[in-house]
Amino acid sequence: MSELKGWRELPLGAVPLKFSTEFKTGDWRTFKPVIDEDKCVRCMLCWVYCPEPSILWDGVRISIDYRYCKGCGICARECPVNAIRMVPEG
């Protein structure tokens, strides 16, 4: 809390002080999506639907960026081949 800036130091228009990538929303998660590589057909629908930039594609396979994944489960719901399971954290 000691790093908080005073109002005179803030940019106008409520423009943020930091990039959104600095806000790690992964710790919100109670269920984590786990991809079954055998079932996945690389259709990329999870990438389309994910509200965060949490679905990663390296040209070969899909993976999940758990630093930002909030565990909303939209990817699991939309996956047409049921390749994503939501597994309780911890």
Added chain:
Amino acid sequence: MSLVQALEVFKGRVMALNGDEAVAWAVKQSNVDVVAAYPITPQTIIVEKFSEFVADGEVHTEFVPVESEHSALSACVGAAAAGARVFTATASQGLALMWEILYVASGLRLPIVMAVVNRALSAPINIHCDHSDTMGARDSGWIQLYVEDSQEAYDTTIQAFKIAEHPDVLLPVMVNLDGFFLSHTLQNVNLLPDDVVKKFVGIRRPVKIYVPYLGREVPLALDGKTPITMGPLDLQDYYFEHKMHQVKAIENSRDVIMKVNEEYAELSGRSYGNGLVVPYGLDDAEVAIVVLGSAAGTVRYVIRRLRRRGVKIGMLRIRAFRPFPVNDVVKALKDVKVVCAMDRSLSFGALGGPLFNELRSAFYDEGSRPIILNYIYGLGGRDIPPSAVKVIVDELLNVAKTMEVKELVKYVGVRE
């Protein structure tokens, strides 16, 4: 003389315009990039007239005929965030539907100009004038200027762009004109030449802000060159600080409103008091009436006649209700014995109307202060004739004589 020259002469002359048309002409001349609006009585003429200018190719403005006022102001927010000069207009229920976006516009520091043609709020439904609509929005962070006649509606609309876009301000401005009394009443309006207005308002240039994560200054605009985010989530940690920006900005706007009033006077020969308040006959006044909007004309008429008979009465018209000109009000009225606030709106359950509350609060810390009374008048367009003002004046004079207040808040012209 070519057609183009003929048009220039036409534009520079005195025209018979109603208040709505006067606003539309001011917007036409103010080099506005985007107008998004939805028609509502008694504001409709503004939108109709302006869409004619668009259809006739007389303006470069992108006109967005949206499906509701919520969308109108939302479109204005988007356009203003992109760096455009933006105008919209509404009234009554339309303003009510804009409510949540009012706060977005001021919170994002977007210099949108909006004409509000004051009209009562439902229920029961009523299309005529009172100030309930804008008084409800008095805490939304918008600057509020109330005008007395169509000429002032024209002048103030032009000034509003300059005030809103000033780097020390960057707040949306409401130009409030009384429904029907001004919006539908013809008056000779002096129009400035197009090029004079164009030069006066200039081109909107977004201010630069320092963005820490970029390590440099960038324009406060969604211009596509430097991607920024405006107004995302703030929690307990920063929301309060961002509200302080707005507090400071609207305080700054007092000086800017006065300065713009002066600059405009140099161009046009017309000024409105110091821009914030317009005094009349206050120098030796024992009693005074404080009023907003078109009723000031009636009050002035009554005062002029009474002063000829030696009655020491004056008037203070509040032009800027937000920011409320506390110091100017105290300075103007401190030597008056009895003052009344004429409120054209209600604040149900409060001690009197909004203007009354501001006025009384302004005087609380003053050693000597006048007796301050409240008269609620003109709701739903109820006329306030000179005879009604005369009754108020007589009561004020009586209180000044006896120094005794029987009723603090009175309702003018309502039947028992």
